[in-house]
Amino acid sequence: MAPKKASKKAEAKSIPVMIDPNSPYTPESFQDELSKLAQQAKKETPLNWAMREGAIWFKAAALLALVAVYANVSELAMSPVYGGIPSSIYHSKVVMGGAFVGWAGNLALRRHLRMKTKYFLPLIAAYIPLAQFYLFKLSGTFTATWGPLVTEMLTLFPLMTFSLACVADTLEQADLDWLPKWAGDAAPGFLSYGIYKFCEMFSAEHLPHGLGKSVFQTRMGWEVALAGTYTIMAPSKLLLYAIPALLHAAVLNTHIMTPIATNSVNATLNAGGWSLLERGESLTGYISVLESDRDGYRVMRCDHSLLGGEWHKLARPIVGEPVYAVFAMLEAVRLVEVDDKVPDNEAKALNIGLGIGTTPSALIAHGIDTTIVEIDPLVYDYAVKYFGLPVNHTAQIEDAVSYTARTAEHSPESFDYIIHDVFTGGAEPIPLFTLEFLQSLHTLLKPNGVVAINYAGDFTLPPLSTVIRTIREVFPSCRIFRESPMPSEDKVAADGRDFDNVVVFCRKTTDRITFRPVVERDLLQSRARAHYLMPKNEVPESAFMTGDDVKLVRQNDTETLAKYHDQTALGHWAVMREVIPKNIWENW
DSSP, X not given: OOOOOOOHHHHHHHSOOOOOTTOSOOHHHHHHHHHHHHHHHHHOOHHHHHHHHHHHHHHHHHHHHHHHHHHHHHHHHHHHHHOHHHHHTTHHHHHHHHHHHHHHTHHHHHHHHOSXXXXXXXXXXXXXXXXXXXXXXXXXXXXXHHHHHHHHHHTHHXXXXXXXXXXXXXXXXXXXXXXXXXXXXXXXXXXXXHHHHHHXXXXXXXXXXXXXXXXXXXXXXXXXXXXXXXXXXXXXXXXXXXXXXXXXXXXXXXXXXXXXXXXXXXXXXXXXXXXXXXXXXXXXXXXXXXXXXXXXXXXXXETTEEEEEEEOSSOOSSSOEESSHHHHHHGGGGGBOOTTOOOGGGOEEEEEOOTTOHHHHHHHHTTOEEEEEOSOHHHHHHHHHHHOOOSSSEEEOSOHHHHHHHHHHHSOSOEEEEEEEOOBTTBOOGGGGSHHHHHHHHHHEEEEEEEEEEEEEETTSHHHHHHHHHHHHHOSEEEEEESSOOOOHHHHHHHTOOEEEEEEEEESSSSOOOBOOOOHHHHTTOHHHHHHSSOOEEOOGGGSOOSTTOOOOBTTBOHHHHTTHHHHHHHHHHHHHHHSXXXXXXXX
């Protein structure tokens, strides 16, 4: 009988397993791996886990903090060329767009770049100042409507995209298994957004207070310092490509506050008949004093706005000759006829908003005890240094809202004259035009006192009418004058705006406002005052709007003015480009 054949299963069991001695996968290697895993498990204490997770989140938070600060600095860097409000119109959209693309596309970026996205951050940050420098020279082509958007799409947007891609890459390493799945999926995004918004708001509040204290505490200085911080965080061979950008920042970028840059600016401006006397950065923006060598006048600018001007080469026996009529018009508070009028040497005046000091200088020259409230110390210093502001006055370098509220409480009816002149940058500082602030001025004004309020606005938009209505709610008797004659309807239609300075003279009584004739001593030997001191272009009631958009401005309800800021600021930008040559604004 033939023996039974062994089953295939048995045969399979009997076949010896041959292991290649050169293979890394040996029983010994598996044993070593299991041993290592066991050792790691012993080391994985709650403290070690917390430290590892903390390091991951700290790195992500650092990246978010850096780009949040850079976003605010980017907006500040554009304000000298476009103004603060036009620079902000599309800013948040660029930020959110870049964040979304970076967060959602981090895997695609890694795959296409074939290296860590963090290595590109120092390179992008280094080239932003250079890109801004050349894009600013095209501001006249882009205009304030599109210039800020184009500039930030080519500078801030890439930085935001790569920064959020890096954050997403970093947080992929975080252990979120202890959370429910829906929470683990959402937590990185929500926490990143919260960290970013906190850093953005914190830096926006504190950056302006440090501006100008050193070269690195300026707009472009901050950009260079942030680029250096990115370099420390992600060094790589790619940094060699940043050398041209660094050389440009060190030698050719005139926006960096160094003596070399200032000399370079002057070389450019001198060719057009202008000189930069001094510049700096402070609370309210980029401040500079410029002189037209060809025409003989001097101006002070704040970002993309003029704070005033003076004919510098004319003789100034008593006070300077103002370039703009509105500043002489404000002095007409002295000409308003009132009962029991006090002589100038017994009168007291409050001047809110200094500019170059044209009006307060005249009040002081007439012997009036004058108090000046100005929030920006650099504006005050330049007014004294370059525009001859007399020293015999009281200076309050602080916020006007705080000053008036405190003084109204402790010293009511203190002033015979109040000058309110705070407009700049294409939009009014809303807190200084609220019903409550104007009521503080009413309290500070003596019973027979006079207040003059300067407001620059567009007659084709509701804010001007809104401000006038709010003023009239507080002061029962007012007369309103504009700086220039009313243009024709055809000109307004062609320009698309009717932007002008308006001066409102008001009293606490219901008596009609009348002006006494100008006498020689009122002029202070000034030819400009001979032409402009007496207000001429009175605005009729029909020039102001009525309707639902014309409401009172209150502390808790400022939307009536704020929603038109974009339009008024864009109109103001166009006016400024007509008043001063574009290269003055671009070569800041």
